[in-house]
Amino acid sequence: MAKMTPRTLIVLMLLAGLALGPVAAEEPAAQPTEAPAGGAVAAEEPAVQSTEEPAGGDAVAETADAAAPWSPAPQRELTQEEFPFPPHDPRPLMQALIKRKQPTDTTPFTFVAVSDWHGRRGVDLFGLLQRLNPDFALTMGDLVNNGIGPGGLAEYRNLERAAGEFFRKYPTWSAPGNHEVGKGGAGGKPAEQQAEARRRFSAYFGQPHDDLFSFTYANAKFIGLPFEFYESDDRLKKLEAELASAEGKHIFVFSHHAYYTGLWRRQNAVREAAAELFKKHKVVAVLGGGTHLYYRQRKDGVNYILNGTGGMLGPIQANRNHPTLRNTLPGDAWYGRNPDDGSKSHFVRPDLEEPIRVEGQRNFAVLISVEGPRVTLRLVDIDGKEWDRSTLAGPATEEAAPATR
16 A cells, blocks of 8 residues: 555545545434424414324313324414414304303303205294394304315305304304215215315314214303214213213204204114113204204104205205105104195194295204203294294293294
């Protein structure tokens, strides 16, 4: 080996230093994988933490685990550019209502329940709700007809124009319908589009699209169910825990699905098991939509109230798509389109010898009043006329019949 001069040694050392330089420069680039505070990884942590059961409390949504069988990974939140509408999370308004009224177990209050508006611009459903002036509202889905793509954005824009003022004034707790979660129409939509629709629902209404949520007010507890609740039994234990925790209170369960009569999906083992829980825990009312009818039935001590008349009206006879009116009981009341009577719709109540025959269709809101142990229902149309009245719990009111005969 040739002997190196001092000058040669200096050149070799400089070359070695240059070779080592890039290695040292790459080290900081690996640091973000350690999830520093405020970084992109840290920003995703709340979506994972939401799988834990949060502590309950008045008017705080008690959401269960966010990762559902049909939604295997937490969904990212939508940006303002992707979904340019204000969120209508009911919790801040509900906390303000509680602070203002300081409710106790004897505080009277009212709430409205509606569903299936389907973006019908000619139906002033939310104007009616404003005139009824409830303490808060429940919706059971399908306020939009489509939650997907540019058309879905237009439908939410239409809903915001029609209902935004109401949503900003009254706490509105919303359970999703099939049209909000991308399952409207035959066969539903591809999984990617369904995920988009569900993110939009949660962003707009401030409620989980895929799990139970609940809140309490005065002497009542309210439990909202996801659209797919009855497709598997993995949430029955959560439902039972929610029901058991409401002992001594009036309990209301609401979702997009109808029960027994007015069915648009047949009974299955999960629905029957849930009905046994409703009976066991003395649920006052199970509120649903989906089928575009009004139907009121009391079965096993539980009131099953269907009101899917927010914007459309369905047939009251059985057919291939809507096997309705298959399990009627004495004392039932209902309203729907009668295809055997031309353009007429029929309203049936046990106090009427003959149905009320109506030209065209009516659109209704359910108004429920809670006064200590007594719970009463009124069915009111867009013009403010009352069509049905019933005592759901406690002593009956003196005037049991509705104003419209």
